[in-house]
Amino acid sequence: MIQPIYLYGSEVLREKAAEADLNKKEELTQLIVDLKDTLKRSEGVGLAAPQIGVSLRVLIVDGDDMKDVYPYLKDFRRTIINPELLSESPEQCEFEEGCLSVPGVYCNVKRPCSIRLRYWGEDFQEHVEDFDKFACRMIQHEMSHLDGVLFTDLVAPIRRKMISKKLVNIAHGKVATRYNSKIK
Numbered sequence: 001m002i003q004p005i006y007l008y009g010s011e012v013l014r015e016k017a018a019e020a021d022l023n024k025k026e027e028l029t030q031l032i033v034d035l036k037d038t039l040k041r042s043e044g045v046g047l048a049a050p051q052i053g054v055s056l057r058v059l060i061v062d063g064d065d066m067k068d069v070y071p072y073l074k075d076f077r078r079t080i081i082n083p084e085l086l087s088e089s090p091e092q093c094e095f096e097e098g099c100l101s102v103p104g105v106y107c108n109v110k111r112p113c114s115i116r117l118r119y120w121g122e123d124f125q126e127h128v129e130d131f132d133k134f135a136c137r138m139i140q141h142e143m144s145h146l147d148g149v150l151f152t153d154l155v156a157p158i159r160r161k162m163i164s165k166k167l168v169n170i171a172h173g174k175v176a177t178r179y180n181s182k183i184k
Contacts (some may be wrong), residue, residue, distance in 0.1 A: 009171025059070035
């Protein structure tokens with residue numbers, strides 16, 4: 001079911017999300033369906049459970065719509081439950097990021113160029129996988145949500161000052177989105 005996306009200023013976006021109980025498969029399966037439906041409706045490339053008001057360590061990414069720009073993302077979709085960062089490259093890459101929870105704001109953010117991750121998938125099996133390029137970026141962005149960190153927290157202080165009025169407006173509901181959203 002399509003859920004509203006919580007916007008900047010919502011408390012749930014600042015909480016460290018709890019580990020998902022893998023024994024609650026029915027509950028998690030419904031959460032994953034809700035994340036997928038909501039992501040598809042919002043036309044984003046990733047969504048973390050806190051963005052739909054559920055403070056659990058679950059996220060999805062879907063890079064397929066980006067395949068024209070990044071051909072290696074064709075059919076790239078992951079459901080990631082309880083991710084554990086095993087390693088990250090010392091090299092940093094900078095990309096412009098945006099976020100469904102921070103509509104209309106885009107900033108360059110530096111993150112590790114590659115990561116190795118342990119997680120449980122939609123199949124409730126453990127996976128260890130390496131990610132790089134934009135796939136790595138999408139996953140890291142969504143993993144930040146699980147720790148209560150927004151991409152705007154990671155930009156240079158001068159850039160944060162430049163976007164502060166937009167952030168205040170979002171937090172006060174003075175923003176239009178093309179998807180169902182809320183602040184709580």
